[in-house]
Amino acid sequence: xxxxxxxxxxxxxxxxxxxxxxxxxxxxxxxxxxxxxxxxxxxxxxxxxxxxxxxxxxxxxxxxxxxxxxxxxxxxxxxxxxxxxxxxxxxxxxxxxxxxxxxxxxxxxxxxxxxxxxxxxxxxxxxxxxxxxxxxxxxxxxxxxxxxxxxxxxxxxxxxxxxxxxxxxxxxxxxxxxxxxxxxxxxxxxxxxxxxxxxxxxxxxxxxxxxxxxxxxxxxxxxxxxxxxxxxxxxxxxxxxxxxxxxxxxxxxxxxxxxxxxxxxxxxxxxxxxxxxxxxxxxxxxxxxxxxxxxxxxxxxxxxxxxxxxxxxxxxxxxxxxxxxxxxxxxxxxxxxxxxxxxxxxxxxxxxxxxxxxxxxxxxxxxxxxxxxxxxxxxxxxxxxxxxxxxxxxxxxxxxx
Numbered sequence: 001x002x003x004x005x006x007x008x009x010x011x012x013x014x015x016x017x018x019x020x021x022x023x024x025x026x027x028x029x030x031x032x033x034x035x036x037x038x039x040x041x042x043x044x045x046x047x048x049x050x051x052x053x054x055x056x057x058x059x060x061x062x063x064x065x066x067x068x069x070x071x072x073x074x075x076x077x078x079x080x081x082x083x084x085x086x087x088x089x090x091x092x093x094x095x096x097x098x099x100x101x102x103x104x105x106x107x108x109x110x111x112x113x114x115x116x117x118x119x120x121x122x123x124x125x126x127x128x129x130x131x132x133x134x135x136x137x138x139x140x141x142x143x144x145x146x147x148x149x150x151x152x153x154x155x156x157x158x159x160x161x162x163x164x165x166x167x168x169x170x171x172x173x174x175x176x177x178x179x180x181x182x183x184x185x186x187x188x189x190x191x192x193x194x195x196x197x198x199x200x201x202x203x204x205x206x207x208x209x210x211x212x213x214x215x216x217x218x219x220x221x222x223x224x225x226x227x228x229x230x231x232x233x234x235x236x237x238x239x240x241x242x243x244x245x246x247x248x249x250x251x252x253x254x255x256x257x258x259x260x261x262x263x264x265x266x267x268x269x270x271x272x273x274x275x276x277x278x279x280x281x282x283x284x285x286x287x288x289x290x291x292x293x294x295x296x297x298x299x300x301x302x303x304x305x306x307x308x309x310x311x312x313x314x315x316x317x318x319x320x321x322x323x324x325x326x327x328x329x330x331x332x333x334x335x336x337x338x339x340x341x342x343x344x345x346x347x348x349x350x351x352x353x354x355x356x357x358x359x360x361x362x363x364x365x366x367x368x369x370x371x372x373x374x375x376x377x378x379x380x381x382x383x384x385x386x387x388x389x390x391x392x393x394x395x396x397x398x399x400x401x
Contacts, residue, residue: 006125007039007093009101010219011114014132015167016107016283016356017303019180019212023132024104026212027219031100036216039092039101040068041085043076045108046255046354050285067096076105077113079245085117093123100219107283107356108253110166111173112234112241119227126225131174131204133167135193136181140305144189145196161240163251163282171197172233175225177204178214184306203229253282256366258353261345262373263291263382266390269372273307276368280361284369286353287312291374291382292390294318300353309392317347 012020024042031038044050069088074080085103092101101124105114111129118126142148151164171177177197182190194206203226207214244250269290284302295318299310316335319325327335342348351373355366374382382388 006121006123007098007101008127008220008222009103009118009124010127010222011111011129012102012104012132013109013111013114013129013170013174014105014107014178014180015134015137015163015170017137018107018132018134020104020107020132022212023178023180023209023214024102024212027102027214027216030216034216037097037099038067038216039096039098041088041092041101041103042068042070043074043081043085043104043106043109044070044072044354045075045106046257046356047073048257048286048352048354050287050352050354067092075108075250076103077110077241077245081109082113082117082245085114089121089124102219108166108251110241110244110250111170112230112237113245115173115225115227115230116234118225126227127219127222128175128225129173130176130178131170132178132180133171133197134181134303135179135190135208136184136306137303138193138197139185139189145193148196149199161244161251163253166251168200169237171200171204173230174201174204175222177201177206179206179208180210182208183210252359253356254359254362256355256362258286258351258355258366258369260351260370260373261349262351262379263289263294263346263349264351264372265374265378266290266292266388266392269369270391272368272372273302276365280358281355281365282358283356284353284365286351288351288353289315289349290388290390290392291378292388294349294382295322297349315347315349317349320347 012024014020024040028038028040030036069091071081071084071088074084076082076085089101092098103114105111111131115126115129118124138145138148142151148164148168152168155161155164179190179193179197185193190208194208198204198206281302284300286300288298288300289296290298295314296311297313297315299312301308301310316339319327320332320335320339325332339347344350353369355362355369357365
C-alpha cells in the first residue's frame with residue numbers, strides 16, 4: 001500500500017451487551033473469506049480478555065495473530081487506553097499491508113477521546129463511528145427510547161452523570177447507528193425506537209442489523225467521518241470527559257472477576273439467572289462448565305435481561321475420560337502432556353467470568369453466582385457419577401426476554 005494513503009479506521013462503539021462482538025466476528029470472518037487484509041483491535045475493560053480470546057480463536061485471525069491486537073484491563077477512552085491504542089495501531093501498521101482496521105471498544109467507552117485522537121493521526125483516517133444500540137434494552141428500560149431523552153434532561157438539570165449520559169453521547173458522536181436485537185421486539189415498535197434515537201443524532205445513518213449481518217464491502221464505501229459536526233459537542237464536553245478519562249470505571253460502573261475450578265450446579269445457576277436478570281447487571285461473560293455437562297466448555301454471554309450459553313469446545317480432561325474417544329495412543333499421550341501443564345483441580349476445566357454492572361448491584365450478583373458452584377459434598381456426588389437436575393435446554397440456549 002502507498003504510504004501516502006491513510007488506512008481507513010472503523011470504530012464499533014455501543015453500550016455493554018449491544019452486540020459489538022457478534023458484528024466484529026462476522027466482519028472478520030467475511031474478511032478472511034474474501035481475502036481482505038483487515039487489522040483488528042479489541043478492547044475489554046476487565047482483566048479477563050474474553051473477547052480477545054474469542055477473536056483469537058476466529059479462523060480469520062488464527063493463522064496470523066499479528067492481525068489482532070487486544071487491549072484489556074482499561075477502557076479505550078481513558079488516558080491509559082488511548083496510549084495503548086496508539087501502540088496497537090503502530091504494531092498493526094508495522095506488520096501488515098492493511099486495507100482496513102476495525103476497532104471494537106468496550107461498552108463503557110466514550111467515543112469523544114477516540115474522535116479527537118484520530119482527528120490528527122498521520123497514518124490512519126477515521127471513516128466511521130458505528131454505535132450499536134440494543135433495541136431490546138431501549139424497549140424495556142426506556143419505553144422504546146422515549147424516556148432516554150427525559151432521563152438525560154434530568155441528569156443535566158442535577159449535574160449527574162451515569163450510563164444514561166454514556167448511551168446518549170455514544171449516539172451523538174456516531175456517524176452510523178445500528179439497531180440490534182430488533183428480532184426480539186414487536187416489529188411495529190421498531191420505527192418508534194428509530195424515531196427517538198434519530199432525534200438524538202439526526203445526522204447519523206440508521207440501520208437495523210440482525211445477527212451481525214453487515215457486508216464488509218459496505219465499509220469501503222463510507223465517506224470520511226465528519227469532524228466538523230462534532231466540534232461544538234467536543235468543546236462542551238471536553239472538560240467533563242477529561243476528568244472521566246483519568247479513571248477506568250466512570251458512570252457508576254464496577255467490574256468483578258470470578259475464577260474457580262469448580263463447575264456450576266445447573267439448577268442453582270438456572271434459578272439465580274431468573275432471579276437476577278434485569279437487576280442492573282449490564283454485562284457478564286466468560287467460560288465455564290456445568291456439573292451435568294462436564295465434557296463441554298461453555299461460553300457465558302449475558303447482556304441486561306438476556307443470557308445465552310454457547311458450546312465452544314470440549315475439555316481435554318473430558319475427552320480422556322471417555323472410554324470410546326477414538327483417539328490414537330499418540331493423540332492420547334499428547335493430551336496427557338497438555339494436561340500435565342495444567343494446575344487446575346479438575347484438569348483443564350475451569351470457570352473464568354467477568355461481571356460488569358451498577359456498583360450497588362454487582363457484588364450481590366457476583367456472590368449469587370459464586371453460591372452456584374458445587375459444594376464439597378456435591379463434588380463427591382459428581383465424582384461418583386451423580387446426575388444433577390439440569391433445566392437448561394440441551395442445545396445452544398438463550399434465557400431471558
